[in-house]
Amino acid sequence: MSKSTASKSDASTRKTSTVRAAPAGMAKKTKIILGAGALIVVLGGLIVASRPDAVASKPAIAETRSPGTASSAGGLTALRTKFDFGSISMANGKVTHRFPIRNTGTEPILVHKMYTSCMCTTAALVKNGKTSDAYGMPGHTPVPTIDIPVSPQDQVSVEVVFDPAAHGPAGVGLIERVVTLENSAGQPLELEFAATVTP
Numbered sequence: 179m180s181k182s183t184a185s186k187s188d189a190s191t192r193k194t195s196t197v198r199a200a201p202a203g204m205a206k207k208t209k210i211i212l213g214a215g216a217l218i219v220v221l222g223g224l225i226v227a228s229r230p231d232a233v234a235s236k237p238a239i240a241e242t243r244s245p246g247t248a249s250s251a252g253g254l255t256a257l258r259t260k261f262d263f264g265s266i267s268m269a270n271g272k273v274t275h276r277f278p279i280r281n282t283g284t285e286p287i288l289v290h291k292m293y294t295s296c297m298c299t300t301a302a303l304v305k306n307g308k309t310s311d312a313y314g315m316p317g318h319t320p321v322p323t324i325d326i327p328v329s330p331q332d333q334v335s336v337e338v339v340f341d342p343a344a345h346g347p348a349g350v351g352l353i354e355r356v357v358t359l360e361n362s363a364g365q366p367l368e369l370e371f372a373a374t375v376t377p
Contacts, residue, residue, distance in 0.1 A: 253283020
């Protein structure tokens with residue numbers, strides 16, 4: 179084989195290997211992009227699946243209630259739907275408040291689910307001196323169906339526990355949180371509280 183023929187053959191081999199290497203690099207990038215896309219779809223599905231049904235379809239509330247106004251969700255009524263802890267210190271730890279609620283209807287009402295608007299808050303139902311499990315924010319803690327019955331004219335309480343230190347130093351200032359009770363009477367009952375958090 180002549181020198182020029184060998185040189186042409188080497189050049190041809192280099193071109194072929196260069197052409198073949200480009201698709202392999204593109205295939206690797208395509209696999210990475212597809213993998214990242216699939217991961218985003220899976221994570222998005224998990225987030226949507228962890229949300230309670232009522233949260234996804236619930237319309238925004240336009241009215242503001244005064245702290246002394248009774249609120250009713252069908253036959254489930256709270257004398258006060260808002261509470262202000264005032265100024266509280268992270269250093270002093272968690273604070274607790276109980277919202278009394280009553281079934282003013284003529285039929286038993288089931289509290290299907292109870293959840294909070296933030297991971298710094300938990301809520302439990304207190305009935306006949308017994309406290310249920312504490313439930314928190316969807317996505318941070320499970321929000322199971324609890325179906326706790328409230329008989330006509332019975333009064334129960336929702337015990338709310340707020341941890342002012344849950345957000346660390348960035349959590350100072352005014353906070354507002356909501357506890358939602360989904361129930362068989364229809365519209366969810368929302369209980370709100372506020373506090374001014376100091377170090």
